[in-house]
Amino acid sequence: EVxxxxxxxxxxxxxxxxxxSCAASGFTFADYAMSWFRQSPxxxxxxxxxxxxxxxGATTEYSASVEGRITMSRDDSKSVAYLQLxxxxxxxxxxxxxARAPKSIAISNYFDSWGRGVLVTVSS
Amino acid sequence: DLxxxxxxxxxxxxxGDRVTITCQTSKNVGNSLNWYQFKPGxxxxxxxxxxxxxxxxxxxxxTGGGSGTDFTLTISSLQSEDFxxxxxxxxxxxPLFSFGQGTKLDIK
Numbered sequence: 570e571v572x573x574x575x576x577x578x579x580x581x582x583x584x585x586x587x588x589x590s591c592a593a594s595g596f597t598f599a600d601y602a603m604s605w606f607r608q609s610p611x612x613x614x615x616x617x618x619x620x621x622x623x624x625x626g627a628t629t630e631y632s633a634s635v636e637g638r639i640t641m642s643r644d645d646s647k648s649v650a651y652l653q654l655x656x657x658x659x660x661x662x663x664x665x666x667x668a669r670a671p672k673s674i675a676i677s678n679y680f681d682s683w684g685r686g687v688l689v690t691v692s693s
Numbered sequence: 694d695l696x697x698x699x700x701x702x703x704x705x706x707x708x709g710d711r712v713t714i715t716c717q718t719s720k721n722v723g724n725s726l727n728w729y730q731f732k733p734g735x736x737x738x739x740x741x742x743x744x745x746x747x748x749x750x751x752x753x754x755x756t757g758g759g760s761g762t763d764f765t766l767t768i769s770s771l772q773s774e775d776f777x778x779x780x781x782x783x784x785x786x787x788p789l790f791s792f793g794q795g796t797k798l799d800i801k
Contacts, residue, residue, distance in 0.1 A: 573736070604790070614780055616790035632788060666737065678784050679727040679742035685735060 571595040571682045573667050578687030583658055587689060591650040591667030596682075598648035599623055602670040604680060605641065605652045607689075609663035617665075620650065625673040657691045664688050695720045695786045699793030705801040710771045714796045716764040716781035725785035728757055728766045731778045731795075740779075741766060776800055 577589040591603065602625075605617040619630045620641045631639050640653040650667055665687050668680035696719040706712050716726065724744035731737045739748045741757030744764060754769040768775055781793040 606790075613794060614782075614792040616788070616792075619790070630789065634788075668737075675789055676785060677723075677725045677743070678790075679739060679782075680729075681739045681742070681748060683737040683739075 573669065573682055573684035575665060575667055575684045575687040578665060578689045580690045580692060581657055582693055583691055585657055587652070587654040587657055587661070589652040589665055589667075589687060589689075591652075591684060593648040593650070593669070596669075599645040602673050602678070603641075603643060603650040604668050604670060606666045606668060607663040608666070608686070611660070612663070617652070619670070619675050621673045630675050659691050662689060662691045694788055695722070695783065695791060697781065697783060697791055697793045699781055699796055701796060702794060703797045703799070705799055706771055707801045708771055708773060712768050712771060712798065714766045714779055716766070716793050718762045718764075718783055720786055721761050722783045722785035724760050725783055726757075726759070726764045727782045727784065729780045729782065731780060
């Protein structure tokens with residue numbers, strides 16, 4: 570069974586950094602691109618970033634809304650994808666989801682499996 | 694930037710009803726339009742990709758249509774498990790992977 574499990578969410582103070590993990594199982598992680606999304610009442614559903622397969626260079630695309638603060642990475646040996654987001658503000662509060670994409674190109678792609686999400690609350 | 698307009702924002706319907714949700718994009722996205730189902734506490738689910746391709750394992754009562762700027766998601770006969778929030782998503786233009794505002798479908 571395909572499974573994605575996010576972890577690392579918690580209460581975080583403004584100005585600090587967030588590092589989330591997405592543990593994959595039930596499929597060959599290296600064959601898929603990965604993305605991170607978040608959901609909040611204020612901003613709805615937002616795409617944050619996309620990382621291609623390692624054999625495609627593991628290159629990344631980031632949303633302009635978080636560009637400069639975000640780093641995505643992956644470790645195929647552990648089947649884990651990572652999200653780091655720096656200089657957090659209250660506007661970064663939300664449920665963060667990882668999802669897999671079957672194509673390594675961003676255009677015309679889609680996300681065929683998702684995790685249940687992890688709540689991140691940025692508050693002093 | 695591309696704008697996405699999804700309607701209605703909420704919808705009340707009964708078991709067995711046929712419902713249609715629409716998604717309009719401000720620019721041509723070809724067939725790069727996907728539909729997802731969200732339920733609280735559960736992993737979101739891909740229903741339709743590439744405008745009209747039913748994702749494996751998704752019941753055939755779900756149908757996607759349209760191309761260019763106007764798209765639809767139709768549920769032919771609502772079942773109890775279909776009460777959820779539905780989102781369209783485009784993957785053609787900047788901002789990449791943007792979503793509609795969502796349609797909350799609940800029981801009448």
